Amino acid sequence: MLETIFNHKSIRKYKNKPIEEEITKSIIEAGIRASNTGNMQAYSIIVTKNATQKEKLWEQHFRQDMVRQAPLILTFCADLNRFNKWCKLRDCKPAYNNFLWFYTASIDAVIAAQNVAIAAESYNLGICYLGTTNYNADKIIEILELPEGVVPVTTLVVGYPDETPNLTDRLPSEAVVHYEKYNDFSEKNINTIYKEIEESEFTKQLIKENETDNLAQIFTEKRYIEKNNIHFSKTLIEVIKKQGFM
Amino acid sequence: MLETIFNHKSIRKYKNKPIEEEITKSIIEAGIRASNTGNMQAYSIIVTKNATQKEKLWEQHFRQDMVRQAPLILTFCADLNRFNKWCKLRDCKPAYNNFLWFYTASIDAVIAAQNVAIAAESYNLGICYLGTTNYNADKIIEILELPEGVVPVTTLVVGYPDETPNLTDRLPSEAVVHYEKYNDFSEKNINTIYKEIEESEFTKQLIKENETDNLAQIFTEKRYIEKNNIHFSKTLIEVIKKQGFM
Numbered sequence: 001m002l003e004t005i006f007n008h009k010s011i012r013k014y015k016n017k018p019i020e021e022e023i024t025k026s027i028i029e030a031g032i033r034a035s036n037t038g039n040m041q042a043y044s045i046i047v048t049k050n051a052t053q054k055e056k057l058w059e060q061h062f063r064q065d066m067v068r069q070a071p072l073i074l075t076f077c078a079d080l081n082r083f084n085k086w087c088k089l090r091d092c093k094p095a096y097n098n099f100l101w102f103y104t105a106s107i108d109a110v111i112a113a114q115n116v117a118i119a120a121e122s123y124n125l126g127i128c129y130l131g132t133t134n135y136n137a138d139k140i141i142e143i144l145e146l147p148e149g150v151v152p153v154t155t156l157v158v159g160y161p162d163e164t165p166n167l168t169d170r171l172p173s174e175a176v177v178h179y180e181k182y183n184d185f186s187e188k189n190i191n192t193i194y195k196e197i198e199e200s201e202f203t204k205q206l207i208k209e210n211e212t213d214n215l216a217q218i219f220t221e222k223r224y225i226e227k228n229n230i231h232f233s234k235t236l237i238e239v240i241k242k243q244g245f246m
Numbered sequence: 247m248l249e250t251i252f253n254h255k256s257i258r259k260y261k262n263k264p265i266e267e268e269i270t271k272s273i274i275e276a277g278i279r280a281s282n283t284g285n286m287q288a289y290s291i292i293v294t295k296n297a298t299q300k301e302k303l304w305e306q307h308f309r310q311d312m313v314r315q316a317p318l319i320l321t322f323c324a325d326l327n328r329f330n331k332w333c334k335l336r337d338c339k340p341a342y343n344n345f346l347w348f349y350t351a352s353i354d355a356v357i358a359a360q361n362v363a364i365a366a367e368s369y370n371l372g373i374c375y376l377g378t379t380n381y382n383a384d385k386i387i388e389i390l391e392l393p394e395g396v397v398p399v400t401t402l403v404v405g406y407p408d409e410t411p412n413l414t415d416r417l418p419s420e421a422v423v424h425y426e427k428y429n430d431f432s433e434k435n436i437n438t439i440y441k442e443i444e445e446s447e448f449t450k451q452l453i454k455e456n457e458t459d460n461l462a463q464i465f466t467e468k469r470y471i472e473k474n475n476i477h478f479s480k481t482l483i484e485v486i487k488k489q490g491f492m
Contacts, residue, residue, distance in 0.1 A: 001247035001368040005276045005361055028423055030251045032416050034360070035375045038469055041417055046424045053426050082421060083465075086436050090462035095472030100479040103352075103380060107400055110353050111375070114280070114360035115251055122247040129281045129357070134349060145427045154353055170278050171287055175328060177274055178292045180299050181391045190332050216336035219329075223284060226341030233346040 004121045009167060011126025014070040014159035023123050024072060027158070030119035031076075031112040042080055042101070043109035043153075045116075046144050048073040056143045060136040061155070066128060070159035075133065075140065076113040078105030080245075081149035102151065102245035109153040117156055126161035129154055135232045137239040148244045169197055250368045255413060257372025260316040260405035269369050270318060273404070276365035277322075277358040288326055288347070289355035289399075291362075292390050294319040302389045306382040307401070312374060316405035321379065321386065322359040324351030326491075327395035348397065348491035355399040363402055372407035375400055381478045383485040394490045415443055 028045060036042065048054055049072060057075075058067040067073060080096045087094035117127045133140060133155045140152045175193040185193070194215075197203060203215050210218045220226075240246055274291060282288065294300055295318060303321075304313040313319060326342045333340035363373045379386060379401045386398045421439040431439070440461075443449060449461050456464045466472075486492055 001250055002272070002276060002365055004247055005365060006279055008279050008281065010281055026248070029419070030248060032419060032422055033252055033254050035254065035256055035363070035373075037375075037377050038465065039414055039416075040465065041422055044422050044424060044428070046426075046428065048426060050426050082431055082436070082439075085431055086440055087462045087466055089433055089436055090460045092460075092462040092466040093472070094466055095475045096470070098475050098479040099483055100380065100475055103482065104377060106349075106352070107356050107377075107380075110356040111360045111363075114357045115364070117281070117357075118361070118364060119248055119251055127281075129283075131283050131350060131353075134346065134353075144424075147428060147430050150428065168285055170285075173275070173278060176278055176287055176290055178290055178390075180292075180294060180296050182290070182292065182393060182396065184393050185328055185331055187335055190328070190335055193328075194332055214336045214338075216333045216338040219284065219286065220333055220338040220340055224342070226339070229341045229344050229346055233344040236349065237345055 001122070004118060007167070008121060009165045010128045011161040011163060011165070012064070012066050012128055013161070013163040014066060014126065014157070015162045016069070017160045018071045019125065019159065023125070027116050027119040027123065031116040034112045034115040036108040036111065037104050040083055042078065042083055042105040043112055044077045044079040044082070044150065045112070046075040046077065048075065053143065057140065060139045060143065061130050061132040064130070064132075066157050067130070070157045072158040074113075074116060074156045074158060075144060075152050076109040076154050076156070077146060077150050077152050078102055078109050079150045080105060081147050084149055097244050099240070099246055102240055106151070106153045113154050113156055120158050124160070125158055128157045130157060134236055138235060141239065141243070146243070151239060151243045151245070169200065169202070171197065247368070250364060253413070254367060255411045256374045257407040257409060257411070258310070258312050258374055259407070259409040260312055260372065260403070261408045262315070263406045264317045265371065265405065269371070273362050273365040273369065277362040280357045280361040282354040282357065283350050286329055288324065288329055288351040289358055290323045290325040290328070290396065291358065292321040292323065294321065299389065303386065306385045306389065307376050307378040310376070312403050313376070316403045318404040320359070320362060320402045320404060321390060321398050322355040322400050322402070323392060323396050323398050324348055324355050325396045326351060327393050330395055343490050345486070345492055348486055352397070352399045359400050359402055366404050370406070371404055374403045376403060380482055384481060387485065387489070392489070397485060397489045397491070415446065415448070417443065
């Protein structure tokens with residue numbers, strides 16, 4: 001169990017091999033067993049195996065090869081649609097059309113997703129999360145025909161790995177873990193925390209390929225740049241409103 | 247592994263027994279191994295063991311006994327503070343002060359939290375998520391002294407269980423899982439999906455205790471009522487703005 005967690009690597013190349021039906025069922029069931037707010041199960045899981053649907057999702061996930069390659073794409077959604085319909089049919093007035101419930105249901109969707117991820121890895125499947133889900137939520141809503149009250153939160157690509165990447169480096173734990181109170185960072189702390197990752201051969205290679213001065217610049221000027229961040233923030237807020245949560 | 251996932255039960259009563267130091271370390275490390283956006287590790291984990299700090303958190307978590315009882319409280323935060331500081335020290339301009347990055351970092355915080363939850367359960371510890379984190383985020387920020395760029399997303403209560411609750415019922419999988427496209431629910435579908443849970447003895451008892459006509463009313467009129475939902479939505483949005491994300 002812990003071994004699976006400690007050996008996690010995101011997989012971006014997949015074998016052309018379908019996942020056994022019982023395994024697919026089991027990993028989805030693992031998601032459903034996860035903790036969720038008030039046992040309302042305010043999330044849904046959209047299963048994509050069909051090649052035409054995968055092709056459409058691939059377009060929205062920045063045409064990352066793995067979306068076409070992998071046999072299984074799971075889109076986890078914040079979903080109050082079912083719950084609202086149930087309340088109305090029982091003559092109750094649901095009041096879950098607000099930001100709190102969008103956020104609550106998003107958290108529950110992610111908890112379910114990570115259960116699925118770990119269950120998949122325990123079957124020797126590989127997984128990768130797609131952050132692009134939030135960038136093109138509007139288009140994904142169209143493709144998956146998500147009604148009001150439903151917003152895609154995250155996506156898991158699942159399949160048999162066709163690569164064996166190394167374990168990714170992490171910052172030393174003092175970068176992430178704080179005791180009792182937040183221990184804010186001095187310049188010296190920051191330098192210490194980032195020292196190993198900045199001096200690694202992997203980083204040096206990355207800086208060369210990206211033609212930047214340092215590692216931070218790869219993030220701010222290449223990967224997650226201001227213009228896109230502002231644009232995708234705006235479209236994400238519009239999606240949340242359009243789906244009835246604000 | 248799968249057994250741990252399939253046997254998950256939220257624990258709300260804990261033994262007065264501390265968690266071994268190596269186990270605490272191991273479950274937090276499990277969180278840090280989780281997938282995260284661009285390996286930016288845009289989250290932080292605040293560890294609370296101190297009785298005075300626990301007392302303060304207990305107040306904000308609606309005085310739920312378990313917050314005082316359990317030896318370990320972990321608050322998972324969306325955190326761009328460290329990353330922003332690093333970027334600035336490297337003469338880069340971070341543009342992560344927007345809603346997209348609040349939401350992205352929130353997702354990463356939850357993925358880490360669920361890894362910690364499963365790791366804890368694999369050591370026979372019990373866990374419970376606290377949704378109250380989002381209700382009183384402003385007060386929790388004060389208690390934990392979270393700087394700009396940091397917002398608490400979810401909290402795990404962790405400790406040795408002092409109760410053995412039954413497995414919680416879940417809706418049949420067709421309530422949650424959709425194939426290729428969202429299969430929206432007719433009145434008949436809703437009735438079928440909720441039939442078992444509505445007719446259970448547990449639900450009948452709950453309705454009696456709550457003095458309502460049906461199960462849905464317990465949610466809309468007792469547990470998650472309109473007035474509170476609107477109030478907590480407003481304070482949550484204010485917190486996100488105040489912490490520099492909108």
